Amino acid sequence: QVQFVQSGAEVKKPGASVRVSCKASGYILTTYTYAIHWVRQAPGQSLEWMGGINTGNANTKYSQNFQDRVAITRDTSASTVYMDLSSLRFEDTAVYYCARAIDGYSYSGMDVWGQGTTVTVSS
């Protein structure tokens, strides 16, 4: 059974950076078939795609809304994908999710999700 377990809640000051991790179990992270994506949800708001990484070749794709501030990486030995977000602003306060989808296949949805990590940006 594929499962993603994310790191715990974070509180950061404006201008700081945050790293959120997503550890996979029941899933071989080196497979080229899937990508792990990051999606965030501000309080009471909809969902926003940030970017994703093909877990086999580490190719990444980012939303233009986060292009300069987000980096997604993977550590296959740790079966973990990381999302780094820099230059944090108050409006980055949100729950951050990792989720899996078939890479490069437009008929795929995100079928497995992590439990979410709350990031709070506060002075």
Place this chain on the structure above:
Amino acid sequence: DIQMTQSPSSLSASVGDRVTITCRASQSISSHLNWYQQKPGKAPKLLIYAASRMQGGVPSRFSGSGSGTDFTLTISSLQPEDFAIYFCQQSNSTWTFGQGTKVEVK
């Protein structure tokens, strides 16, 4: 970017009701449309992918239809566990979500 617009933003319904939620894309997305259910404090759950294909384990009362720009999610007979927020998502060009439809108890 492709914009996704859901309607209604909320609706009130009773157990046993037939519920329909619509989603419109700002340009044609073929059948690259997915539907999710989200309950409070939980991650979204994939219900329907490729507009009409049911994800494994999803009850058959859920169905999806549409192609191009107009899509529909239907719950044929609403059950107590179906009160939640539903999101559409296009996967034609990167990923964007609709604003959500909250299904509440009437």
